[in-house]
Amino acid sequence: MNIFSKDEALTRLSLANPVHFLALGFGSGLAAKAPGTFGTLAAIPLYLIMAPLSLPWYLALTLLSVIAGFYICDKAAKDMGVHDHGAIVWDEIAGLLITMIAAPAGWVWLLVGFALFRFFDIIKPWPIRWLDAKVKGGFGIMIDDVLAGGFALACLQGLAYYLG
Template identity: 60%
Template sequence: MKFFAKSPALAPLSLRNPIHFLALGFGSGLARVAPGTFGTAAAIPVVLLMSLLPQSGYVVVTFLACVLGIYICHKTSKDLGVHDHKAIVWDEVAGYMITMFAAPITWQWLLAGFVLFRIFDILKPWPIRWLDRNVDGGLGVMADDILAGVLSFVCMQAALFYFNV
């Protein structure tokens, strides 16, 4: 079994198209199994690079990833003819960027943020589930993961406070 999906549904996409490349999380969204998890994993090097920025720079890049992500996900969904196709994982990249804001860049905290974000993204507790079901277009693709990232960020900051880091 091949690792990457070779589905006729994905035929309209090209990794040479920068919008598709980003929407597919640098290609990670083409994983046959758990593309959202692979999309989140693809965000780890992005977060590592962003950790070199001052916090204000991290906020600006994350904000741009979220705002531009609305267009990127909308355009790719439109090109596929499917709202929020599993292969579109830019929302996971942006959500993990939010999760890791102001967190220490150690393997333990990167893993904690990864697990927290995946839990919120997969289980979709209210109000994440409401956003997922009721908001359409690129905003709908992005909104639930942005909120999952915010809730994961709050948990991370609470853990950092509790452990006095």
């Protein structure tokens, strides 16, 4: 059983290229099934490295991941010749980092944040779905996941407030 996609557009990318490596979520976006979920999973080690940082540092690195993501996703999409190819998962990585801003410590909160982000990323409530359909380029690839991360962040913080 092959876990990697055989998509022809992927042959235009190389994991040796740092931009492609990041766009593909360190290789996680090459999963044949549910690359967005695998990309979100790839964000967990990055989150665990960042979680002990002070809030200003966490926010700065998360903002950097979003801003860099505009270029990373745009470049990979252009190199592939496909807008928002499923293998491009840097947007999911940034989305989970947004979700986990000031999250309570612990694996339960990480799992809840993961589930909330995937829920909003998959369901795409308004205006996420509209932006996903209308906005192109690197900004378009990123913005739906930035908003999904924002929705998940609000829910996670609400749960932490009422349950914590």
